[in-house]
Amino acid sequence: MAKKRTSKSPSPPDHMMTRWKLTKLEILYRQSWLFGWQLNGPQPASPLPIFVDPWKGNPQNGALIAQGTLPFPLSSEPFARFNWIRDLRDYGGSRARMTARTLILRWLAEHKDWSPVAWRPDIIATRLTNLCLTYGWFGESADEDFQHQLKQMMAVQFRCLSLDWQRLTSPFDQLVALTGLVTGQVALNIPLQAVKGAKDINALLDLIIPKVKGQLNPDGGHKSRRPETHLDLLRLLLECRVAMAQIGLADRPGLEELILKMAAIAKMWRHASGDFAHFHFAGALPAAEIEQIISRCAVKGRVISIAEDTGFVRLSAARSLVIMDTGVSGPVSPVARTQADSGTPASVFAFEFSVSNHQFIVNSGQTSPEPRLNRALCQTAAHSCLTLDGLDNHRPLAGLPASVQSLDVTTADDGFLIEGLHDGYGKSHGIIHKRQLFLAKSGNSLRGKDTLSYTGAPGEIPTEAITRFHLHPLVSAAKIKQNQVLLKIHNQKTGWVFKCRGGEVFLDQSVYMDGTSRLSCQQIVIRTPAHHIQVNGTADISWAFNRHSPSAPRATR
Template sequence: MSGVRGTFGRIKDGVTQIAYGNPLYALMLGGRAPTTLAVVPPDPWPGDATDGSALLAGVLRFAGQTIAIDPTAEPRWRPQGATRRWIDDFHRFDWMRDLRAVGGDMARRRARVLVWSWLDHNGGWNAQSWAPPVLGARIANWIGLHDFYCASADDDFRARVFDSLARQVRHLARVAPGPLDGEELIAALKGLIYGGFCLPDHEKAGYEALKLLERELPRQILPDGGHVERNPSIQLRVLRDLIDIRAVLRVAKVEVPESLQHAIDRMTPALRFFRHGDGGLALFNGGREEETALVDTVLAQADARGRPLKSAPHTGFERLIAGRTLVLLDTGAPPPAGLDELAHAGTLSMEVSVGKERLIVNCGSHPSRTGPWRRALAGTAAHSTVVIADTNSAEVLEEGGLGRRPSHVSCERQEADGAMLVVATHNGYSRGFGFIHRRRVYLADNGEDLRGEDMLEPVIGASPTGQPFAIRFHLHPGVQASLIQGGAQVLLRTAGGAGWRMRATGALLELEESIYMGSGDEPRRSTQIVMNGHTGPEGLTVKWALRRERKAA
């Protein structure tokens, strides 16, 4: 199947090259160029001054890869050894906010030099640098950051920027939506809306994009406010894009569609749903912690009230909170094919934090999103859940996305006197092994008693054979773990000094090495609790309990 996809992709790329990569098409994109913006939208998003200073020194850090260039020489826009994601990020121009965060004439001049260089080397269509999601982001960034790098520039610079913007908008209007879906489609439509309503005489493109957005929002934003890709980081980025789109419409005096406002109002509590006590996001389906300042800014700019949800049944997550303890559970089916490029095989995985300290985590994802890191971190073993015979509960495909996957995931929630119980099942192991995984998680009203049961139940009519299994609980790097009571229990100590004790029956407790990639470009060493054993034909039940250690009086 992958060979067929590859052949089809090469044919499609060849046709696209013929259609857009010829001089005649470049002439077709010509036309009257604007000389100024009709409106200038706000850009409230924080940059990183450290990354901006590095960029000034010629150190470019994108997508988990660092490439050094001579800051005095002409930059290479596709340097040797750069990953596709690195090149995409370079051409998106999000990094201009980092230069803005540095401030001063040097940073502004550097931004202009890089924009001028881009125009010299990428002014015509290119399959990668003019790909619709990249194109949409660049248009929005060039317009949104206009006052930083362009407003006080000379006439020649401004003329080239506005001529290119008009060309990019015309091309994007011709190719969108095309095969785009999910977050990438929102990014492309955002670029069209920026270009349509901020460039004079381009309103038609803006209104067409707005029509497409109104059609798309009910499909992508689920009734509980979660995004269909089930990734907390994508939840953040899409909400931010919708906030930007609303801001453009407001400054352009265009009525904000009710569907857009309602999407923002629903997505905001859903984003809060995924926040741990440290302000960062949970690590599900390729998500990362994200910068706390950015999450704060998105929530503030959303200007939408609403406490975090307890349950997100349409997106497929549960949130249990009592005392200072927060438990987040993935209780939903993986996103559908075509929207699962970053999805992980982490069904029924769990994260736990206490106050501002993370305790139990998933391993996270690499910024590159591809290659060996993608395959390893998307696997079930990189999540705090059950693995049978070292096999993923969903097939992680080499080119991204998932193949075989659970076809049925169910969840029930009960609450009484402040205590909470969630019971969830998935059938990702039914076809290969004949077992259903059922997980019960109970949190007491004081938040100091977390109990669970992991059951592997034979599928009706199946005759499963014994298989090795492991229940993994990955620990945050700030947590120290030690086996006590002759290996029958594990004592956990957080960086803040709090102690927790884990017990289990029905499996052998062990400690193994793990890694954490919730933030940053490099993996951090950590530890995982592993409960090992073998199933029998009748299945098995492993009970575990995690309780707060009370300090001696």
């Protein structure tokens, strides 16, 4: 870092400092030459080691970067993480290698001084990890001057990371930072600064493992219930394991146990296509990226069917698969509560249904780049679920969270049954919702029943219950009778027939998020009058998806 400055750096906007805590005085100190002096120290004497990078890049992005088209500005946060190095590497060629070196040196020249974004601890950690894991491709054959500049920068930022990681406000960001310290310590072999109680990698792992356990439910699922957050944490643990293997450190039993439990939950969320079901902001990661992380875990055995603490059930029969959000009982976890401001999906008892490698019944998903649209897609109506009077079934910010009062998963001779009961409309209407899903062992029939029951508690008189089934964009639907719909999955010969009792069936338009792309699709809607529930006590809506078996043609003589 330079000791002389020609101009004073401007103070960072408040929104830049929400991820970590620094006073104005501490910011001014970091913008002074004294902080640069504090970060000075002995440089790594030996060459950087060559890691085995477990992750793949995107060669299409690499081709664009090699041709001079950056997917994001050099000064942006995504660029500062240095994930783009893998894109160039997997594109291949000497030109890509030279481009990587040029961009690294250019970034170093423009960010040699402290700044609140590029030098944020979790970004430093990600950058150091990516540089270490990809160094064998871009750096080993570079000239000594490049290697010296790179090691000097990495050593300075490693010391800054060891000083500042505890200032991060998010426990997950702290784990990102600690993982970067593990990888950086293996690569640079220089002393840590101000990491309380951590003098070596084993001590860092002693900090990491309890923090990871604090992020997880007893069954191994992340407390946020977000599949992609869960997978990001699993990736961090695998990067720790790579760093440990680099120095011949045997697997830590506690670390290995966490990896296996988390991998089992991650597999539970996947359809046969390899994609995550659209629950709780999942759907942005491609199946190949999910697979490369799970495959590194070497988890064996059958996929688990029940994660009661995390709140999901998976039923599989023949080539049909149901994944259901069974909600959680008891108070919302602090981890999930901190994410409520960004929208908590109201998806209690929503489900997805796939046949073979084809998704059939889906949820809309919340992967749009538009925050307002994502908030709308968090509503119960954007899920394959039941709503009462157009209200969400889980409203924690309004003091009306849904609690699951009972959940049973049983196996019968002819199939598998989920029965769940939640009170998401208990305080507002005095009504509880019971959902039953039955998947036949043949995989040719999915039957359900939604029951609304009046508890006798005071509440609003309900008007209408609406049960929705959002169809994947590759599924077409046509109404054939009053309460019957014929369904066809693209590239499948056999169709399906939907039937229901207890309401009137309509077809309507819907939205499905395919990554960041917004696609049009259809939805089946059952409208059921609900004003009589407080008099009659209950209202039942029964429905079924059955594989269509046309009558065999008569033989000709």
